[in-house]
Amino acid sequence: MRHTLFFRFAVTGFATLILVACETTNVAPIAASERPEETTDEAGLWLQMDETEKLLKSSALVENDEALNDYVQAVACRVVGPDYCPDLRVYVVKQPFFNANMAPNGQMQIWTGLLLRAENEAQLAFVIGHEFAHYRQRHSLQQWREIKNLANASLLFSMGTAVAGVPEAAVLGDFSIAARLYGFGRDKEREADELGFEFATQAGYAGEEAAAIWKYLVSEVENSDLERNRRAIARASIFSTHPVTSERIENLEALAAEAAQSGETAAAAYIEATxxxxxxxxxxxxxxxxxxxxxxxxxxxxxxxxxxxxxxxxxxxxxxxxxxxxxxxxxxxxxxxxxxxxxxxxxxxxxxxxxxxxxxxxxxxxxxxxxxxxxxxxxxxxxxxxxxxxxxxxxxx
Amino acid sequence: MLVRIVTRLHMMRLDTVKKATALVSLLILLAACTTTRSMQTTNDATIEDGALTVLLVEPDVRLSFLKASGIAEVRADWTRQGSENLLASMQDALAASDHEIISYSLNDAKEREIQLVRLHESVGETILLHRFLGVPLPTKENTFDWSLGPGVQIFSETQEADYLLFLFARGSYASSGRQAMAIGLAVAGVGGVGTGGQAAYASLVDTRTGDIVWFNVAQTGPGTDMRKPEGAASLIDMIFKEMPLLRKEGGS
Incomplete structure (x- = not known):
């Protein structure tokens, strides 16, 4: 190709430099009341999430009802235990979709569309357990490092193809890297499901409720007016960030069968609170x-x-x-x-x-x-x- | 479902980082072709004589580490250092004047204060785009009448003042890998690989009306560094060069 030997040499040199920069995604779980060191990438993530939380707090989307917030926070504390309880801040967000999320700084959102669909306290407890697992396992930090490492890999790939002179291959490079990134997401979801199950059942909730909420969701979506929604449940895409729902239900049902001990659903308390x-x-x-x-x-x-x-x-x-x-x-x-x-x-x-x-x-x-x-x-x-x-x-x- | 948000948070983070990087790059680009001019309001807002009270609103600072791949990673420690240095430099620069200068830490419990700092960010970006970056607005050809609105009076609840001084600063500092790559690719004939930089803009705001009576922007290359006191001081000197509060003092 037109590229000189020097160019190839230079690119190889930079590639080596970049590879050296690869960061570990193997991090220890965060301890109760632990805060990241100020000089770390994790502290940078926390800083940004603290900023967004300031705005969230005053957002009109947040449900301020004291009784409901006290109830949800109390369920969260029961699931995560007294040590981690002060590290979590649960926000009930007025959005009609089934969703919950966890930021690396301990900010958890539970959307009202989820509270509407959960049948009892045990189902809410599993969701909270799942989200807490993301926090405790530092999944955001892991994912941020994966993004950084993959960005390096992506750069390597484009540099490599630039040298080889196959510009179209750059598209393929982006595709496979995107798929890998989403794949990491799935592994973390699986881990969060398993740990979340453990936390909720240890807190005394009935294990079979973990799969029940997903089973219900599948049947609800099957009745959607929109074909797009109905198709989405069955689709096993390499881009799906969560394990395909059926696989997820199977895993949770297997866990419940293994656990064997009985727990409570606390349905009456849930219906009263919501x-x-x-x-x-x-x-x-x-x-x-x-x-x-x-x-x-x-x-x-x-x-x-x-x-x-x-x-x-x-x-x-x-x-x-x-x-x-x-x-x-x-x-x-x-x-x-x-x-x-x-x-x-x-x-x-x-x-x-x-x-x-x-x-x-x-x-x-x-x-x-x-x-x-x-x-x-x-x-x-x-x-x-x-x-x-x-x-x-x-x-x- | 439960999961998607985790990714979304990352996207959000990337977006902010991207925006900051874009802003810094824009400002660096700007420096290459224009000289920065400070702007004064065309509204009826003459700055009064005599000693005034000025509130130095806690600066909005975000400093990042620019990785070899071009990803910018926010650093909490640099951000804190930069923020402290900039605040100290602003105090030093204004200390010589007759005015009473009060540093003001934002009250997190007061959402309106936080939102006003965000509003300053947005209005400042808009001013940059339409006044400094070659996208002029026909309706503002001969006027400079930007304002944060009378909502700024909220600050008076805690502290009476005549003027508020806002500062917005972003910076990114390249890793050695990034620098090597920029140099290497430049040698190989590939340019345009940014190695970071710093940019900041400041507004002097009338506490009663919210009008921006004076605005200025400055940027520096990777050479000066606001993580160090001297770097912050040189950035503030550049921004404050034509600040009315300082000029007035010399004239009277």
Whole structure:
């Protein structure tokens, strides 16, 4: 090629220099109350996460409800034990997706979409255990070092191909390196699953709940309106950062079978702590307009949850907004069903009124509107509903 | 799922690092073709005579280690040293004036303070782009009326002052591997391999209106080093060269 011998020689020289710089990803677990030395790469990661945490703290996305935060933090402390407890700061983040994450400085996020889907405290405990394992095993630091090492490797590869004169190969180089990076992610997830299982079961939670939450998620996604979502569960890509879900479920089920000791699910405590948020979390979930998933979730909650008035009302809302053939009837049925429970939101009466009026059932409409005004005397749409009542009375006379 | 975020945090980190690196490179590029000029507001905001109170807001500093591969890694110890040195240099530079200079540490519990420092970063970047980096805004051709807004009054709750002085500084320092590669590739005819540098900008802000009454930017090559007191002092001298608070003193 056109490159001189000197050029090749020089490139080889730099390559050697870079290789020497390869950093170890084999790090010891972080001890309770341990902080990184200021001169390390780890301290740099902490510094940046401390900065983002300052902003997170004041973010409108963070749920500030004291009772809920105390509850989640208490579950976290039970899982990680009293020594690590002060190192963790759990934030409940108002996002309607099933997600949780862990920053290297001890900042943990639990998203409300996850709290909505967990069935009991044991399932939340496994999620917390999993995230805590990322912290304790210093996975962020390991991954940062992998990124650095791979960036070096990537540079080597491009330099190598530049010398050899095969520019297209650089694309391949990036691809294989990206796949390797994601692959490291999968190993860490597997480790976090296993350690998380250990932490949660040692804290006295029922082992079979670890797989249960994933099994539920798979079935929910199978009911998604979006084909993209449905396909994603089965897909085993080299880019998948987590072990394919079925493999993950198998691993967790095997662990539960081995563990054999029985633990608690603490379902009642969980439902009591999250109950006040059920309606607003479902409302946020509906914003995604994936009615298949959403209705499947509500049906699942209906099976086990005492908050039937809220749940039937929310399912009625989903049908009302979906507007497929027959949905109006389904919605009305759900609103009426909801109205037979103590915890029915007053808005159910307004919706009954609206649907009855549209079907020409004036007497029922009138009664429903009046009940709404009675139950929600401060409603912002009070004047509007009163005008409907007046119009209905005029039509009747 | 549970996992994806861990990666996302990394992406975020890379993004910030990338942004900082880009900014530093931009500033270095700028130095090659333009001379930096300090800007004064065209708003009606004449700086009063007499002794004023100036709050030195805790500088926003981030210093990184530039690896051979081009990845910049934030260093907590350098960041702290740089921050301390810059603050001391600012105090020294202003000590000769008649004004009362108060150093102000940000209160982490006051989210608005943290957000204002971030706002200064954004407004400063915008000023750089549209005033110094050749992307002029037609509506600001003859005006310099940037402002952080009256939200800056929040600082008065803790400490009364006439002016706030913000400083934003970024720096990256190349590893020996990076330096060797830059030199080696340059010899082989491949240029453009950055070896780090430092950049900073400062704003003097009216505490009542939030208007930026004076703004300046400076950058230095790898030669000077704000991790050392002399390096920080030379950077601050460059930035403060035409600062009204200092000039005024000479005139009166």
């Amino acid at each position: 109950g006040p948020f059920l309606a607003s979390w479902l409302d946020a979930d509906l914003v995604q307009s994936d009615f298949g998933k959403h209705i499947f979730l509500i049906n699942h909650l209906l099976e086990r949850d005492a908050r039937q008035g809220v749940l039937y009302f929310r399912r009625g809302e989903a049908y009302r907004l979906r507007r497929e053939e027959g949905d109006e009837t389904r919605a009305l049925e759900d609103y009426i069903k909801a109205s037979t429970f103590e915890d029915v939101p007053p808005a159910a009466w307004r919706e009954i009124g609206e649907l009855q009026r549209r079907s020409g059932n004036q007497a029922q409409a009138l009664e429903a509107y009046r009940t709404y005004l009675e139950k929600a005397p401060q409603a912002s749409d009070k004047l509007l509903i009163e005008s409907y009542v007046e119009a209905l009375l005029q039509e009747q006379s």
